[in-house]
Amino acid sequence: MPETLKCSLVTPTYNWPEALELLLSSIKQQVVLPDEVIIADDGSKSETKALIDKFSDNFPVPLIHIWHEDKGNRKPRIMNKAIAAAQFPYIVEIDGDIIMHKNFIKDHLKFAKEGYYLYGSRANIQQSHLVNLFSQQQTNFNYFSKGIKKRGRTIHMPFLTQFYKPVSERSRKLRGCNMSFWRQDFIKVNGFNENLVGWGIDDSEMIQRLHNIGIKGKRLKFAGIAYHIFHHEQSKSHIEINQAIEDQTTKLKIKRCEVGVDQFL
Template identity: 70%
Template sequence: MSRKIPNCSLVTPTYNWPEALELLLISALNQSRLPNEIIIADDGSRQETKELIERFKENSPVPIIHVWHEDNKNQKPKIMNKAIAKAQYDYIVEIDGDIIMHKDFIKDHLEMARKNTFLYGSRVNIQESYLDELFKKKQTKFNFFSKGIKKRGRTLRIPFLSNFYKKQDKRSSKLRGCNMSFWREDFIKVNGFNEKLVGWGIDDSEMIQRLLNIGVKGKRLKYRGLAYHIYHKEQSKDHIHLNREIEDNTTKNKITHIPFGVEQYL
């Protein structure tokens, strides 16, 4: 008996970078298996981003939902909670707003989805020196020999090799929020992203640690789920030590549920 492939919501945060969001959306609508909906978690972008999303909505074969709140510095956990609260489907595929997906990205995540498991993939880096050409061409297709990329080994899609990666019950250093997927019901069980986290970083890994604490296991998506990350300057890490303290406490005390999360939007 064949396994039922879940329906999914593709969720991505964005903030005032419509050029990158445009390439992301082009790649999303060129998937071999489309997501059932695309939800853009907008952390307070200006009008230009709204207009871009409206243009894509006109011709999209799947609903595109724009979840926006006012710009109040970095509030990614809050806007992601609001977005996932609106998700209509059982499985969440999360990418960053500066990701271009391989055409089989959604297919790979859904075919590898299993109950009581989250998936995490890697990314190929698009170099700063290539950005002008990237945006001019609106390029969304890459391969091992493409110009302007690093980590070429990560461009290889060899599905049968991905089966050799086993589930883990500890958080991997390879985990990246730019390329992961999980069951919405599991996300709600741990109350989603922790809105006590401030500034950039740690929000994805801290939430994943709570999934591990309730017994959900992680599986690395290697040789499938290929993603290309558009270069940008690193965000300020002024507050990251505070976020690490919260994450360390989550790990040490096996915390499974936090007070300020997705439940307030359900």
């Protein structure tokens, strides 16, 4: 894919400005910058807005804050609003608790190809390292860094990425914290499904609909490296409802969700 491809980096956040600060710092260190950064804020308090305002003063690209009122977990809705507002044809999605390798955006753009989406993995920053992480504002890691779990995922060798064949079925290795796709494909399937409730499944259910319209996935192994900051798991009280929706999407090859991004376009 030519380096002239323009992308919007979109990240959800909710009341964790300390993690968002490290993410924003890692964006500033990118070898290839995104063309804009959109923060999809699911109802955070004023501390998050103050942090974004502070970064906006000298951020290298437009930093856009899209917020809605806190009415429980409504991540699909705020992500739809954010991607509806995106100005560029390619969307890179990460979570708000991710620190990116300096080549993260470069890797996603390098392997972007029409008819495909990309999905990467994450190395985990362990709970025992959090005090040092935040006190030192650490944004650079490698295979030998302290506090890292799943070190094999820190190896950056994009030459090897090309040997991973595209897949026609959704992979169990898919993680919404590290993926990218074409905005027009996202709109074709009507974006994230707002009938999903609470935490979980929203990314994989949307990706299943991409497969249902013939889009294939490519794994970014040895590229698109992300470091995930430890946090306790969110409530999975509604996971069975969401799983049932995803199972129907897969079984019936549903291509569009009923309540999605079209309401914001």
